[in-house]
Amino acid sequence: MSKNLIVIYLILSSLQAFAQGREKINILLIHVDDLGATDLGVFGSDFYETPNLDGLAAEGMRFTQSYAAAAICSPTRAALLTGKYPARLGITDWIRAKFQGYSTSGNPGEYEVFEDKPLKTPKIQGFLPLEEITLPERLLQLGYRTLHVGKWHLGEEGYHPEDQGFQINIGGNDLGQPPSYFDPYLSPNGNPDYVLKNVPPRREGEFLTDREGDEIVGFLKGNKQNPFFIHWAPYAVHTPIMGPEDLVEKYKSKESGVQRNPTYAALVENLDQNVGKVLAELEQLGLREKTLIIFTSDNGGLIGNPENPVTVNLGLRSFKGYPYEGGIRVPTIVSWLNKIPAGTIVDTPIITMDWIPTILDFLGDNSAVGDGVSLKPLLLEEDSVVPRDLFWHFPHYRTPDVLPYSIVRSGDYKLIYFFDGDGVELYDLANDSKEQTNLANQLPFVVAELKGKLENWWRETGARMPQEK
Numbered sequence: 001m002s003k004n005l006i007v008i009y010l011i012l013s014s015l016q017a018f019a020q021g022r023e024k025i026n027i028l029l030i031h032v033d034d035l036g037a038t039d040l041g042v043f044g045s046d047f048y049e050t051p052n053l054d055g056l057a058a059e060g061m062r063f064t065q066s067y068a069a070a071a072i073c074s075p076t077r078a079a080l081l082t083g084k085y086p087a088r089l090g091i092t093d094w095i096r097a098k099f100q101g102y103s104t105s106g107n108p109g110e111y112e113v114f115e116d117k118p119l120k121t122p123k124i125q126g127f128l129p130l131e132e133i134t135l136p137e138r139l140l141q142l143g144y145r146t147l148h149v150g151k152w153h154l155g156e157e158g159y160h161p162e163d164q165g166f167q168i169n170i171g172g173n174d175l176g177q178p179p180s181y182f183d184p185y186l187s188p189n190g191n192p193d194y195v196l197k198n199v200p201p202r203r204e205g206e207f208l209t210d211r212e213g214d215e216i217v218g219f220l221k222g223n224k225q226n227p228f229f230i231h232w233a234p235y236a237v238h239t240p241i242m243g244p245e246d247l248v249e250k251y252k253s254k255e256s257g258v259q260r261n262p263t264y265a266a267l268v269e270n271l272d273q274n275v276g277k278v279l280a281e282l283e284q285l286g287l288r289e290k291t292l293i294i295f296t297s298d299n300g301g302l303i304g305n306p307e308n309p310v311t312v313n314l315g316l317r318s319f320k321g322y323p324y325e326g327g328i329r330v331p332t333i334v335s336w337l338n339k340i341p342a343g344t345i346v347d348t349p350i351i352t353m354d355w356i357p358t359i360l361d362f363l364g365d366n367s368a369v370g371d372g373v374s375l376k377p378l379l380l381e382e383d384s385v386v387p388r389d390l391f392w393h394f395p396h397y398r399t400p401d402v403l404p405y406s407i408v409r410s411g412d413y414k415l416i417y418f419f420d421g422d423g424v425e426l427y428d429l430a431n432d433s434k435e436q437t438n439l440a441n442q443l444p445f446v447v448a449e450l451k452g453k454l455e456n457w458w459r460e461t462g463a464r465m466p467q468e469k
Contacts, residue, residue, distance in 0.1 A: 024227040025336070026291040027139070027359055028278070031080060031231065032271065033073060033151055033177075033238040036301020037329040038314040039259075039268055045314070047251075047259040048268040052276030053333065056295065060335025061344040061379055067409075068299045069352035070392060071320060071327035073176060074153050076298040076352050077233070081134040081154075081164065083356035083370025087393040087463035089132070090125035091154075097174040098156050099193035104396075108464060114397060119420055121396045121404055122464035127155025128164065135356050136165030139229045142363070147219050148172050149212050150233035160197065166231070170215050173197040178235045181208045181242040181267075207244050209236045209267075213274030217281045224285045232278075236271045239302070241310060243267045258312045289337045292362060294355060297330035317435040321398060323405045323416045324435050328392060340379050349409065350375060351390050387411065391457050395419065395466045404466045408454050415450035419466045424451070 038044040042054040042062060069079035074094040075086030086092050096103050104112060105126025113120045128134075136146040148161035152172030161169035179187040179194050184201035185208060187194035202211065212234055219230065243266025251262035251269075259265075275295070282288045301311040303319040313319055313326035320327055332350070334340060353372030360367070361374035377383035392407040397420075404419040412430035417423075426440040426447055440447050458465065 024143075025362060026227055026287060027144075027229045028282075028291055028293045029080075029229070029231050029355065029359075030275065030293070030295045031077070031233045032295070032297045033233065033235060034299060034302050034320060035237055035268075035271075035297035035331060036311050036313045036319075037297075037316060037326070037331055039237070039301055039311055040272075040331050042333075043331045045259055047254070047256050048265050050268065050272040052272045052279060053295065056275070056279070056293065056335050057333045057343075059337060059342050060293070060333055060340050061346055063332040063334075063350055064345060064347045065349045066296060066330050066332035067328050067349065067351045067390060068297060068330045071299050071322060071394065073151075073238075073298045077152070077154055078128050079352045080298075080355060081128065081136075082132045083135075083353045083372050084132075085353065085371045085391065085393070085461055087391070087458075088371065088461040089128070090464055091128070092122075092393055092464065093124045093396050093398075094176060095124070095126055095153060095155060095174065097153075097176060097193070099175075099187075099191050111467065112396075113469065117397055117420070118469065119397075119404060119466040120469050121466045124396075124464075127159040130159070130163060132164075134164045135359065136161075136229060136231065138165075138356075138360065140165050140167070143227060145223045145226050145228040147216070147228065147230045148233070149215055149230070151175070151177075151235050151238070152233070161231075168219070169198055171196050171199050171212065171235070172233070177238045177240065178208055180240065181235070182206070183208075183211070207270060209234055209270050209274050213277045216278050220278075220281050220285060220287070224287060234271055234274075237264065237267045239304075239310075241267060244270055258314065261308065261310055264310050291336070292359070293335045294332075295334070296332040296352075296355075300325075300327040300329055315433060321402055323392065323394070323407050325429070325433065328407075334375075334379055336379075341381055344381070346378065348378060348385050349390060350385070389453055389457075391454070391461075393458075393461075393463050395464060406454055406458070406463075408450050408457070410450055410453060413446055413450060415447060415454070417451060417454055426450070 040050045040053050042057040069076045072094045075091050078089050078091045106123030110123040111120040146166045147168045148166040149170045153176045156174045161172040183206040185196050241263050243263045247266030251265040300320050301313050304310040316326040318324035318326040354375050357369045357372050357374040361376040378385050390409045395404045406417045408415050414427045416425040424440045425438045427435045
């Protein structure tokens, strides 16, 4: 079936569902880049100051076991927009930008080969296919105004936000990080392919996240009469680690602990300030109680140089790119004033793909979409989420020491299966959140059961797999 026919079908079915919905709510989905699970005060940081996000959590629901669909960015972003596992999409690694001059993408059956590695690993789908029906495409047909601000990282020209259902695109193209956080946002080497899209220079030295916040405020002022969907994907807090000078100086003089990078702290606080700016505008326009706000991240925090870490994922093992909790656990807050109970803390495991069915459910459409489940009953404290298994798939080698892996979390057990060699790791997250004790040898029957679940999931999703050379 062509994409046009699919869209027509979706229009008819969704309009019917929308007509039966309780109310036209606005949606603000904030999808931060590389924000670690403990990078907000409300999630345990005693160094980064995030009063606005802490306040948002106090007004809504905070999830302590929220997962990104991948330990890296592009796969999670594709999962967010489609509701599908990255393995099903074939986007299991980050997509290289044009300016980088090389690609790891290819058709199914094409592989990367490393001279010093025993496996050849599958090339990825290098863009989000236009045939996929995205969340903004669904909402656009329901009369929503759609805005993307910030990072996209899902393909080159022809696969940008405006090609996937967003009426306005500010900043989104194939870049995985900004050339600079300071206006005019230029690459140090002047590469013409390394530029933000639709972000012309405005005030020299202006900070990028401040610019993103202003763009959203301007959009709100001009669209307060119509339902809107804003996908704010801040380039913060990704590298290059930069921050407003006044905030950097503030944190240089602040007593620190394990988390101690003053520039990263400034980047985090500046993000918080801009969330506060947008929330204040929603309040000023009388839209706060009409807006569902979802705040989350695309993967765990980045440590970088252990001697001078970017951040530290407190109480969790490892960081971005790795299969441990520090790589895939993310901070998540959901708020809708007078609807979602304030100050609620939930430890139910949830994952990126849940957001599309959740949003559609709030609009009166409770049909199954993708691989997620609706969290609406959980958010309204009407019911719990039925326990389910969660999966991750990264069939690639990446420096310095990431081996191809898949993961399944089933109940409190988490199995990490490494394709290179016979390595299997099993953890009981209820009693070992730091993943320090591998139970694989003690619990071989659990290992066999979870490995079987993985194998079934690989087949069901058509996951691209590593192979012997």
